[in-house]
Amino acid sequence: MPDLPAPKPVLAGKPVLQGDTIRLAALPEGHLLHVMGATTSEEIANHLLAVNLKESTVRPAGYRQWFVAGNHQLSESQRQALADALSGGAFISDQSHGRIRIHVSGSQAAALLNKGTAVDLHPLNFPEGNSAMTLFGHISIQLTRTVGQDFELIVLRSFAQSLYEELEALALSLGGSKVGNPVWNGA
Structure with a gap:
């Protein structure tokens, strides 16, 4: 049986765009856990600390x-420790393989995002x-x-390239320029 190809981050090779008022970058494909159940954000945060996932x-x-998000991949024992901590109140579904995170920041970040979404991003409303x-x-x-002025977008993996390219065009129109590729250190 042939070896399967090594997984490659879906946005590997996409440049970071940066200007005086805007920055666009793909985030590392670390972990993204979907938590569902009768709990609260505060309880989940406390469980994260208890199982040493403070970042x-x-x-x-x-x-x-x-969603519980982070820049590092989790081991099965870390996922299980969180699942055990949430047991009885909530459960988790690992979405790390199926969703991608993108970071948009700077004083023009809301203006860039308002070109594609109807969410009112004024700091008083959001x-x-x-x-x-x-x-x-x-x-x-x-x-x-x-x-x-920092925002994170989570998108299904199959739409990540299309979304990133659209955000690139908008960032370039707001004075961003390509400054390099991110370092993927395996995550």
Whole structure:
């Protein structure tokens, strides 16, 4: 039986775009866990600390649903430790293989994103930590304001290249320029 090809990050080779007011970059394909159940963001965050996943973040993804995201791949024992910690209140579904995260930041980030989505991104209406399942053009995404003028987009893997190319064109129109490729260090 022939060997299967080594997995390659879907946005490997895509350049980082940066200007004075905008930055666009693909994030490492670390982990993305979908948590569903009768729990809260705070309880999930406490469980993450308890199982030593303190660099992971929690984002609302719908009624009694959250995404736990991070830049590093998790071992099976780490996933199981979190599943055990959530046992009885919620369960997890690993989405790491099927979704891609993209980072957009800078003072023009909201302006760039408003060209493709109808979400009101004014900080009073969409403050840090807020997430929305929405469309960017015709592509379904989860949009999160992570901090200040930083946003993270989570998109299905099969739509990641198309979305990134659309965001590239918008970033270039706002003064961004290609500054290099990200380092993929296997994650």
